Amino acid sequence: DADVTQTPRNRITKTGKRIMLECSQTKGHDRMYWYRQDPGLGLQLIYYSFDVKDINKGEISDGYSVSRQAQAKFSLSLESAIPNQTALYFCATSEGTGGVETQYFGPGTRLLVL
Amino acid sequence: DAKTTQPPSMDCAEGRAANLPCNHSTISGNEYVYWYRQIHSQGPQYIIHGLKNNETNEMASLIITEDRKSSTLILPHATLRDTAVYYCIVRVFFTGNQFYFGTGTSLTVIP
Numbered sequence: 001d002a003d004v005t006q007t008p009r010n011r012i013t014k015t016g017k018r019i020m021l022e023c024s025q026t027k028g029h030d031r032m033y034w035y036r037q038d039p040g041l042g043l044q045l046i047y048y049s050f051d052v053k054d055i056n057k058g059e060i061s062d063g064y065s066v067s068r069q070a071q072a073k074f075s076l077s078l079e080s081a082i083p084n085q086t087a088l089y090f091c092a093t094s095e096g097t098g099g100v101e102t103q104y105f106g107p108g109t110r111l112l113v114l
Numbered sequence: 115d116a117k118t119t120q121p122p123s124m125d126c127a128e129g130r131a132a133n134l135p136c137n138h139s140t141i142s143g144n145e146y147v148y149w150y151r152q153i154h155s156q157g158p159q160y161i162i163h164g165l166k167n168n169e170t171n172e173m174a175s176l177i178i179t180e181d182r183k184s185s186t187l188i189l190p191h192a193t194l195r196d197t198a199v200y201y202c203i204v205r206v207f208f209t210g211n212q213f214y215f216g217t218g219t220s221l222t223v224i225p
Contacts, residue, residue, distance in 0.1 A: 004157075035215075042201065042215040043158070090157050099165075100146055101205065103213060105157025 003027045004106035006091050012112045013081050021076045021109050023091030032074040033092040033103070034058075034066060036085075043090065049074055081113045118202045123220040126196075132189040134219050136202030139183040145205060147178060148213070149187045151198040158201065158215070161187065192223045 004025045013019050023032065030051045035043040035058075045058030047066040055068055063085060067075045078085055091106040119137040126132040138147065149161040162169055162176045164185070169176045175188040189196050201218040 040217075042217045045213075088155060092157070099144070100163055102148075102160050102163070103150075103158070104160070107157055108155065110155075 004091060004093055004104055006089075006106040006109050008109060009107065010110045012114065014114050015082055017081050019078045019081055019111070021078075021089055021091075021111070023074045023076070023106060025072050025074075025091075025093045025104075025106075027093050027095070027104060028071070029093035029095045029104075030071065031094040031096075031101075032068065033094070034064075034074065034076045035090045035092065036060065036087040037090065037108075038087050046076065046089075078111075078113075081111075083113045086111060086113045117214060118204060118216055120200075120202055120216065120219045122217065123222070125222050125224055126189075126192045128194060128223050128225050129191055132187075132192040132196065132221060132223070134187040134189075134200050134202075134221065135184065136187070137184045138202070138204045141182050141204050147176065147182075147185050148203040148205065149174070149176065150201045150203065150215070151196075152201070152218070153195075153198040161200075192221075194223050194225065197221060197223045 150158040199218040
């Protein structure tokens with residue numbers, strides 16, 4: 001979905017390096033999410049933010065941090081990358097009306113930690 | 115949020131209807147059923163959602179049993195481009211919780 005962009009799309013880094021993955025959206029949604037996906041598995045939630053001042057840990061937040069710089073921007077950082085953080089990372093936004101919430105995903109960032 | 119159970123994989127002949135089941139026996143009264151799909155490492159894509167009634171849109175139909183403990187996503191005329199992993203999710207808005215994607219059903223459409 002072109003309304004949710006992620007940079008970089010691919011990244012190779014070394015163990016111990018700090019790396020930031022960025023997500024931008026033009027959909028005007030308040031809610032944003034970061035997921036990781038390991039090969040053959042479903043998505044696991046890392047962090048989510050319901051607005052600029054609200055950030056929450058997901059099920060696998062250890063080793064990650066986030067920053068919600070603006071409504072449209074939500075960044076994920078690996079302070080000291082390790083090989084088992086090699087994965088596909090997705091950013092998502094969502095909107096909700098009448099009790100229904102629909103998520104919109106970015107194209108993903110493929111990260112390899114050597 | 116209620117968890118779901120889906121078969122890990124299914125095949126469907128091209129042009130035929132693909133019927134993907136999902137069990138959500140612990141669903142609560144205010145939880146919606148959502149379906150998403152993920153085509154080969156792309157970001158998941160929303161397909162359809164429902165609460166009690168059957169739903170249809172341009173992509174698919176969703177059949178929810180009367181007791182709401184299971185549902186079926188129907189792709190009426192599957193094409194090769196429908197080959198993907200399909201996720202069934204149940205969730206209620208404003209729970210402060212996440213969508214639980216699970217491992218989904220890998221659908222292969224066979225020529």
